[in-house]
Amino acid sequence: MLYNRVLITGANGLLGQALTRRLSQLPEYDVLATARDDTPRFDTGSCGYAPLDITQPDDIAALFEDFTPNVLVNCAAMTDVDGCTDAKDDCWATNATAVQHLAEACRRHGTRLVQVSTDFVFDGEDGPYAEDARPNPVNYYGRSKLAGENAVRASGLANWAIVRTVLVYGTGTDLGRGTIVTWLMQKLAAGEPVHIVTDQWRTPTYVNDLARGIERLLHYEKTGVYHISGRELVSIYDLATTVADVCNYDPDFITPVTSDYFENAVPRPPRTGFIILKAETELGYHPTPLREGLRAVGSTLGIASDS
Ligand SMILES: NC(=O)c1ccc[n+]([C@@H]2O[C@H](COP(=O)([O-])OP(=O)(O)OC[C@H]3O[C@@H](n4cnc5c(N)ncnc54)[C@H](OP(=O)(O)O)[C@@H]3O)[C@@H](O)[C@H]2O)c1
Numbered sequence: 001m002l003y004n005r006v007l008i009t010g011a012n013g014l015l016g017q018a019l020t021r022r023l024s025q026l027p028e029y030d031v032l033a034t035a036r037d038d039t040p041r042f043d044t045g046s047c048g049y050a051p052l053d054i055t056q057p058d059d060i061a062a063l064f065e066d067f068t069p070n071v072l073v074n075c076a077a078m079t080d081v082d083g084c085t086d087a088k089d090d091c092w093a094t095n096a097t098a099v100q101h102l103a104e105a106c107r108r109h110g111t112r113l114v115q116v117s118t119d120f121v122f123d124g125e126d127g128p129y130a131e132d133a134r135p136n137p138v139n140y141y142g143r144s145k146l147a148g149e150n151a152v153r154a155s156g157l158a159n160w161a162i163v164r165t166v167l168v169y170g171t172g173t174d175l176g177r178g179t180i181v182t183w184l185m186q187k188l189a190a191g192e193p194v195h196i197v198t199d200q201w202r203t204p205t206y207v208n209d210l211a212r213g214i215e216r217l218l219h220y221e222k223t224g225v226y227h228i229s230g231r232e233l234v235s236i237y238d239l240a241t242t243v244a245d246v247c248n249y250d251p252d253f254i255t256p257v258t259s260d261y262f263e264n265a266v267p268r269p270p271r272t273g274f275i276i277l278k279a280e281t282e283l284g285y286h287p288t289p290l291r292e293g294l295r296a297v298g299s300t301l302g303i304a305s306d307s
């Protein structure tokens with residue numbers, strides 16, 4: 001397709017900003033970025049912007065009439081995992097019911113839907129996971145995201161894709177929720193001690209890689225489930241010491257702990273991470289090595305790194 005009208009929801013978030021930035025640089029896409037605020041929190045480049053709360057079906061319907069997207073990429077979600085357990089109704093409305101409304105609008109307009117999902121649909125007992133592994137979420141956030149996936153599958157839409165990803169890191173403008181990597185950089189730069197878990201493993205994902213993976217998926221018009229993440233499976237403690245090493249911070253500020261140290265945190269799946277062979281072979285997706293991604297983030301933040 002030469003000219004593709006792409007609607008992005010949740011554009012003010014970490015992924016939404018990166019994807020808007022990436023697609024706005026490509027002449028074949030006409031992008032409308034949407035988010036809850038009246039105005040965007042970041043430079044949208046050549047993209048249009050409109051406010052949209054995805055929990056409001058009438059607003060979705062009106063926007064579809066106006067913009068008539070060929071593709072919708074849903075980057076909006078409630079992503080505060082502990083907060084999802086504290087505010088279950090809001091979480092379900094955003095991560096499950098709203099996806100049902102978006103899928104319904106897509107079905108009515110013949111729009112392709114790309115839904116972004118998470119490694120937290122799995123229980124983390126035997127990661128890394130391929131696309132056909134059986135979901136079994138261990139917390140409310142994971143259950144709500146799995147319900148969002150199922151809303152897409154059950155919608156009767158012919159043309160859909162689900163992109164699952166893992167612990168995304170990167171930078172953006174005025175992000176509501178930072179990332180563990182930038183949080184670590186700030187803490188270690190200030191010489192503040194941190195306690196980091198040794199018993200949770202992930203394949204951390206550089207946000208610009210994820211945006212590129214989604215762009216490849218749009219380009220090839222792929223359907224079905226895709227795992228798009230980094231390739232390296234590391235514990236969060238290893239991630240933290242790598243951050244310290246790359247940025248020349250003192251690793252002694254990092255104390256290893258196990259998950260039970262955080263008594264009030266909701267349970268996380270211990271070992272997730274993804275097998276990304278399908279994305280590599282079908283999309284030509286090749287993630288940035290972890291150290292390189294961390295260096296890029298450090299450099300955006302003005303931090304001198306090891307290279
Ligand atoms: N970050 C990760 O580590 C990670 C890992 C796996 C999967 N994911 C998935 O990746 C996707 C993108 O997440 P992210 O990392 O970009 O998180 P994020 O930075 O928290 O962005 C999510 C965005 O969704 C917006 N949003 C929430 N409720 C909304 C509503 N009712 N209407 C419109 N927008 C709404 C938020 O808006 P406000 O800014 O106004 O609050 C926020 O900007 C999500 O589906 C998430 O589940 C993320």
Ligand SMILES: Cc1cn([C@H]2C[C@H](O)[C@@H](COP(=O)(O)OP(=O)(O)O[C@H]3O[C@@H](C)[C@H](O)[C@@H](O)[C@H]3O)O2)c(=O)[nH]c1=O
Nearest residue numbers: 079081118119120166167168180195196197200236268
């Ligand atoms: C704040 C903090 C976190 N951690 C660990 C716990 C987690 O394994 C990891 C990241 O913590 P958080 O940023 O709270 O993320 P989280 O555990 O909620 O992470 C999730 O976010 C979801 C939106 C995504 O879908 C998931 O893929 C995942 O990345 O860091 C510590 O070890 N010490 C700390 O002080």
